[in-house]
Amino acid sequence: MSRLAQWCSRVFMVEINQKTEPIYFALSSTPSARNKELEALFGSGKLFSVHALGDDRVQSARSHAHLKSALTEDLPPGCQLLDTASFLPDVKNSLVRGFFLRDNSVLSSAERVVTHLRQKGSVCVFTYTRGQNGDYLCSDEADEPAERERRYYVTPAPAPLRHPSTLNIINSDVFYQMKDAYKVLQECSDVIPESKAVLELVEAQQLELNSIHDERFPVIVIEGLDATGKTTLTCSLQKALGAVLLKSPPQCLAHLRPRFDSEPPLIRRAFYALGNYITAAQIARESSHAPVIADRYWHSTAAYAIATAVSGREENLPAVGSEIYEWPHDLLRPSMVLLLSVSPEERLRRLSHRGLDKTEEESQLEINHLFRRKVDEAYKRIQNPACIVVDANPSPDHVLQQVLGLIRNKYNLQTPGH
């Protein structure tokens, strides 16, 4: 069966932008009635869909990232590059991300770029052309000549029940067992040697964790977007409670973060997930003799991963109660998670005062209110434990007293010297 024939069971989703509904279409051997949405999408010019190929999930993830930068760099002005994906409706792990090219340039120069990529053999390219009766046809240059005689028509497809971007989240964007994240970095170790260092640190900490059982003192996690006041509050709590201050990712991984922050989500999220397991071992050790304050933990990892993976509107997030928001059963659970909530204006004021360079995701937060809203909503949907939202707009001391009150109400924690 030709590759194009194999893709006939799939639905394609093309996102014009983050605010409008995507356009869905499928390929069929029979033409369909004309459809204004497809007319708007296919309109005029040369059209291609391009998907990176890879022998395994690590190679596919990295090829997709390289393809995006290659297309962004090489495509001439006049070409539109749209995020696309193909999937089997409501089938987990069936999502294949790619790009849809609309070439309105004078010299159809996108075709040269696409042909070059196809010749390198690293991508799957479908070409869309307008038929005599005004319908649209799809062809695959890589198909055998005999196969190319077959005609595949673009036909409208209904929107699926679950937004396609939620199909691959489990164990590609968010990990629910250490061994699944561990496996991703094992698969990377030949192309990313630093993976070995991370795996060695995890093994060392896990050995230690197995020897620690009792957790006598509370473990309080402070969560929130950048510049909501986590660092300020966690330092004050450390002093006020005589607590041990930890963070995720742990300090022992700090020098490796830039390396993994430059990798696609599959690898980056596995790195952060393993960072949480190392932090968990440190929490288990320290909470046997003192209260522990953690600056970020699994809520950050899951919320940023989910908000990044789920494209389009906030409504596309997995529904409240979804398994996607469930805490990993093999990850130490904190006693309390406090989510610092600050108005967008106050947060920007603090960010500008802080003057530190922002991570790529924080830069995203500034230019993309939609992304920020999705991170915030994902934080609040995570269960077991759920976050307690704290108004962090007031002064540092007011926030500290508010949080100390919450902690003391729940635990009989005395301030040293009181």
Ligand SMILES: Nc1nc2c(ncn2[C@H]2C[C@H](O)[C@@H](COP(=O)(O)OP(=O)(O)OP(=O)(O)O)O2)c(=O)[nH]1
């Ligand atoms: N800590 C942490 N950050 C993550 C994770 N996934 C994505 N990120 C993003 C969220 C933020 O954009 C950035 C946070 O980096 P840091 O943890 O170093 O926070 P930083 O100390 O820079 O800012 P902060 O003052 O803690 O908000 O990394 C994760 O699993 N853990």
Ligand SMILES: Nc1ncnc2c1ncn2[C@@H]1O[C@H](COP(=O)(O)OP(=O)(O)O)[C@@H](O)[C@H]1O
């Ligand atoms: N409650 C607060 N009111 C006003 N400014 C604050 C408050 N908490 C922190 N800040 C200031 O806001 C900036 C970001 O605070 P920080 O603790 O680094 O946030 P985060 O760790 O969440 O990124 C810093 O300049 C800090 O001095």
